[in-house]
Amino acid sequence: MAAPFLEVKHVSKSYFEAGKEFKVLETVGFELAERDFVCIVGPSGCGKSTLLRIIVGLDTPTAGSVRFEGKPLVPENPQVAMVFQSFALFPWLTVEQNVELGLEARHDPPERRHAQARKFIDAVGLAGFENAFPRELSGGMKQRVGIARALAVEPLLLCMDEPFSSLDALTAQSLRDEILQLWSTPDLPPKAVLMVTHSIEEAVYMADRVIVLSNRPGRVVAELEIDLPRPRNRKEPEFFGWVDEIYSLIV
Amino acid sequence: MVARKRLRWVGLVLIALGVSFAIAFPDSARQAATLPLLASFSLGRMAAAYLLALVFAIAYGTTMALSKRAAVVMLPLLDVLQSVPILGFFPAALVFFVATFQGHPAGLEIAVIFLIFTSMAWNMAFGVYESITTIPKDLEDAARVFALGDWLRFRRLVFPAMVPKLVYNSMLSWSNGWFFLVASEIFTAFGATYARPGLGAFIADRGDAGDVAGILIGVGVLAAVVLTLDALIWRPLSIWSERFRIDTTGTGQPVPRVSGVYERLAWLPRFTRLRQWLGSRVRPLMERYSRLATRFDRATSAHRQVMRAIRWIDLGMFLAIFVVVVGSGLAGLSTLLLKPLPAAAYTIPEATLRSFSRLALAYAVSLAWTIPAAVVIARNPRASRVLTPVIEVSASIPATALLPLILGFAIAIAPSQGTGTELAAFLIALFAMQWYLLFNLIAGVRAIPGDLDEAARAFGLRGLAYWRRLLVPAMIPSLLTGSITAWGAGWNALVVSEYIRFGGVRPYTVTGLGSLIDIATFDVPDSEVLLLSILTMVLVVLAMNKLLWRPLFKRAIKRYRLEG
Numbered sequence: 001m002a003a004p005f006l007e008v009k010h011v012s013k014s015y016f017e018a019g020k021e022f023k024v025l026e027t028v029g030f031e032l033a034e035r036d037f038v039c040i041v042g043p044s045g046c047g048k049s050t051l052l053r054i055i056v057g058l059d060t061p062t063a064g065s066v067r068f069e070g071k072p073l074v075p076e077n078p079q080v081a082m083v084f085q086s087f088a089l090f091p092w093l094t095v096e097q098n099v100e101l102g103l104e105a106r107h108d109p110p111e112r113r114h115a116q117a118r119k120f121i122d123a124v125g126l127a128g129f130e131n132a133f134p135r136e137l138s139g140g141m142k143q144r145v146g147i148a149r150a151l152a153v154e155p156l157l158l159c160m161d162e163p164f165s166s167l168d169a170l171t172a173q174s175l176r177d178e179i180l181q182l183w184s185t186p187d188l189p190p191k192a193v194l195m196v197t198h199s200i201e202e203a204v205y206m207a208d209r210v211i212v213l214s215n216r217p218g219r220v221v222a223e224l225e226i227d228l229p230r231p232r233n234r235k236e237p238e239f240f241g242w243v244d245e246i247y248s249l250i251v
Numbered sequence: 252m253v254a255r256k257r258l259r260w261v262g263l264v265l266i267a268l269g270v271s272f273a274i275a276f277p278d279s280a281r282q283a284a285t286l287p288l289l290a291s292f293s294l295g296r297m298a299a300a301y302l303l304a305l306v307f308a309i310a311y312g313t314t315m316a317l318s319k320r321a322a323v324v325m326l327p328l329l330d331v332l333q334s335v336p337i338l339g340f341f342p343a344a345l346v347f348f349v350a351t352f353q354g355h356p357a358g359l360e361i362a363v364i365f366l367i368f369t370s371m372a373w374n375m376a377f378g379v380y381e382s383i384t385t386i387p388k389d390l391e392d393a394a395r396v397f398a399l400g401d402w403l404r405f406r407r408l409v410f411p412a413m414v415p416k417l418v419y420n421s422m423l424s425w426s427n428g429w430f431f432l433v434a435s436e437i438f439t440a441f442g443a444t445y446a447r448p449g450l451g452a453f454i455a456d457r458g459d460a461g462d463v464a465g466i467l468i469g470v471g472v473l474a475a476v477v478l479t480l481d482a483l484i485w486r487p488l489s490i491w492s493e494r495f496r497i498d499t500t501g502t503g504q505p506v507p508r509v510s511g512v513y514e515r516l517a518w519l520p521r522f523t524r525l526r527q528w529l530g531s532r533v534r535p536l537m538e539r540y541s542r543l544a545t546r547f548d549r550a551t552s553a554h555r556q557v558m559r560a561i562r563w564i565d566l567g568m569f570l571a572i573f574v575v576v577v578g579s580g581l582a583g584l585s586t587l588l589l590k591p592l593p594a595a596a597y598t599i600p601e602a603t604l605r606s607f608s609r610l611a612l613a614y615a616v617s618l619a620w621t622i623p624a625a626v627v628i629a630r631n632p633r634a635s636r637v638l639t640p641v642i643e644v645s646a647s648i649p650a651t652a653l654l655p656l657i658l659g660f661a662i663a664i665a666p667s668q669g670t671g672t673e674l675a676a677f678l679i680a681l682f683a684m685q686w687y688l689l690f691n692l693i694a695g696v697r698a699i700p701g702d703l704d705e706a707a708r709a710f711g712l713r714g715l716a717y718w719r720r721l722l723v724p725a726m727i728p729s730l731l732t733g734s735i736t737a738w739g740a741g742w743n744a745l746v747v748s749e750y751i752r753f754g755g756v757r758p759y760t761v762t763g764l765g766s767l768i769d770i771a772t773f774d775v776p777d778s779e780v781l782l783l784s785i786l787t788m789v790l791v792v793l794a795m796n797k798l799l800w801r802p803l804f805k806r807a808i809k810r811y812r813l814e815g
């Protein structure tokens with residue numbers, strides 16, 4: 001049997017403050033296959049961001065391990081990219097330079113970088129804004145840059161931490177559809193998406209599978225296959241059924 | 252076109268004035284002809300010192316910000332260095348360099364550059380440190396997720412983050428630097444005068460000769476150099492640095508482009524063509540740089556060990572310097588304390604008090620005129636248009652360059668030489684202090700958000716209440732920032748203001764810490780008194796910073812910060 005695409009195994013995380021242990025995550029485990037779209041939901045402060053940071057290598061777990069394609073995850077793994085809630089764009093770089101960041105880190109020659117950056121700037125609908133600075137863009141456009149920057153390195157796994165929570169409702173909805181569109185286009189990255197959200201509706205709307213975390217310390221309470229056909233309709237009773245079920249798991 | 256025609260007229264008038272001046276005062280004219288060369292010497296010294304300071308500031312600030320362990324020693328050291336009135340060491344350092352090089356001009360040149368460096372480096376290093384430690388965490392995370400190597404991380408994250416503070420502090424450093432340049436190009440010790448050709452030496456020399464026209468020309472050229480640099484380099488740089496400001500709130504605001512600043516200068520003859528020509532030269536260079544940088548990134552990430560080694564060497568160097576400095580300081584102190592105090596040491600308390608009162612008076616006078624002036628300039632567009640150029644020109648002249656004029660003026664109007672010297676010392680302190688207050692205050696008033704002002708007016712706040720409720724609170728943080736800088740400049744000015752040597756005659760002195768330092772260096776060499784005086788000055792400055800300004804500043808930030 002081939003190793004799973006991403007394997008999170010018995011991950012625990014504690015902070016120590018004044019000699020006292022402060023548990024954030026407790027033996028969290030799940031797997032991700034190629035072409036999966038998984039959402040992690042849970043109450044505020046249950047350790048969702050911490051879990052995602054551990055998965056992309058920004059944090060180390062106190063116990064347990066994260067394996068990517070069967071190998072232990074090395075920090076700064078170029079096959080994993082991330083979209084931040086706060087966008088985390090470099091204010092002094094233009095849209096194009098921001099998108100090129102990961103390519104530059106890979107030492108791609110300038111021509112390759114430009115071509116690649118243009119491709120993904122077009123893909124997120126920002127053509128014509130290549131030379132704008134982040135400060136000159138609206139929130140939705142900034143997050144598009146964040147998404148293009150993550151996709152430009154052609155990651156196998158795309159991680160997103162509440163990518164739409166600081167956007168207005170309309171912008172968020174159109175970006176959700178765009179992400180789904182990109183994910184379902186076979187010749188575009190990424191292969192799998194792992195997204196943290198506190199909006200249950202968002203999780204049901206987007207994910208194949210929803211992982212529900214408990215109150216702190218975060219444990220996996222349930223893993224639910226959302227078998228609704230795509231594109232999903234928020235007004236259907238089945239949709240509400242899923243939302244209600246997850247809601248009752250969290251409360 | 253109209254502007255160009257008017258420009259031609261102004262040019263013709265200036266040339267006519269110059270020619271008639273040359274005919275009327277042939278001697279001064281001959282002198283003036285050498286000024287461009289002298290100015291370029293002075294500018295060269297400034298540039299050399301600045302480059303050194305820049306490299307130092309970036310290396311020191313970065314090392315300190317990246318290594319917590321290093322910061323434990325480097326941060327307090329920098330704090331002390333920044334509080335030390337450099338001119339206190341100035342005579343001793345000059346003597347040291349002159350003695351080491353046995354009077355060779357190279358030694359003098361190094362001494363001058365070194366002193367300018369010490370006046371430029373510390374605030375810049377602090378700026379670098381503060382910028383790096385306040386880089387938002389999400390940007391750090393993004394840099395790690397996208398696997399930026401050391402060098403790329405520096406180029407794309409760390410360096411850009413330090414640009415705003417670096418540019419701001421560079422401007423401050425340059426105006427400090429001019430002050431020290433003028434003070435250090437010429438000095439007299441052991442019965443000999445050592446001078447390096449430059450604008451500062453020229454002004455001092457004309458002062459000795461009592462040639463008022465010569466002094467004025469020298470000061471004028473100096474001001475012209477300072478203002479030109481400001482218009483062509485610092486103003487565009489500070490607009491460019493806006494781009495590097497990290498603010499998470501901004502959305503949909505245009506980022507200023509530098510080219511706009513230069514377009515405003517398009518009326519200068521041939522300026523536009525020159526700019527285009529330069530642009531066409533620079534662009535291929537930038538592209539080549541980008542290519543080289545990519546190759547360099549690849550090379551450095553392949554040699555991580557080397558990079559790490561370099562960082563350790565860097566750290567080791569700073570620690571070595573630190574040990575030497577602190578060690579020799581402690582050694583000097585212990586020998587000092589083991590011996591009985593010299594008689595002159597007992598004059599230190601009185602001298603300190605006198606110097607302090609002189610500075611306090613100058614500070615009070617500065618406040619008295621800068622607060623209303625700042626409000627008028629910041630509030631009244633017409634006043635601003637008329638006064639800003641006048642103030643900018645006056646502020647561009649370092650107080651040290653005005654020394655001969657101020658002394659001459661003070662002695663002319665004072666009843667006796669004693670009061671004249673006292674007046675001169677006060678005036679020089681005033682000139683060294685007031686501009687920092689004025690510029691900070693103007694910025695403070697300008698930063699009041701328009702809606703706050705409108706609200707205040709809508710609620711009928713007028714007259715005294717308007718000042719009490721809006722203007723004064725809004726000015727307090729910038730008033731404190733200005734005060735810290737102004738007092739620092741004041742302590743520095745003591746060494747030149749309390750002991751003025753003019754021609755071959757006896758120096759004009761008043762009782763004070765500054766003159767104590769000068770006398771102990773030049774007249775009656777006494778290393779103990781010298782060291783004790785400097786130490787006193789350092790302690791007073793540190794005490795004022797730690798016990799007065801910092802606490803006040805912290806409270807002000809909490810209460811009066813304008814969140815917008």
Ligand SMILES: Nc1ncnc2c1ncn2[C@@H]1O[C@H](COP(=O)(O)OP(=O)(O)OP(=O)(O)O)[C@@H](O)[C@H]1O
Pocket residue numbers: 015024042043044045046047048049050051198216
């Ligand atoms: N560096 C740290 N030191 C100490 N405690 C921390 C640290 N980082 C996070 N925590 C704590 O860990 C807990 C989980 O944080 P985390 O940000 O992962 O929660 P979250 O589920 O993402 O919450 P939210 O929905 O609000 O984003 C919080 O209680 C937080 O206070």
Ligand SMILES: [Mg+2]
Pocket residue numbers: 048049050
């Ligand atoms: Mg979170």
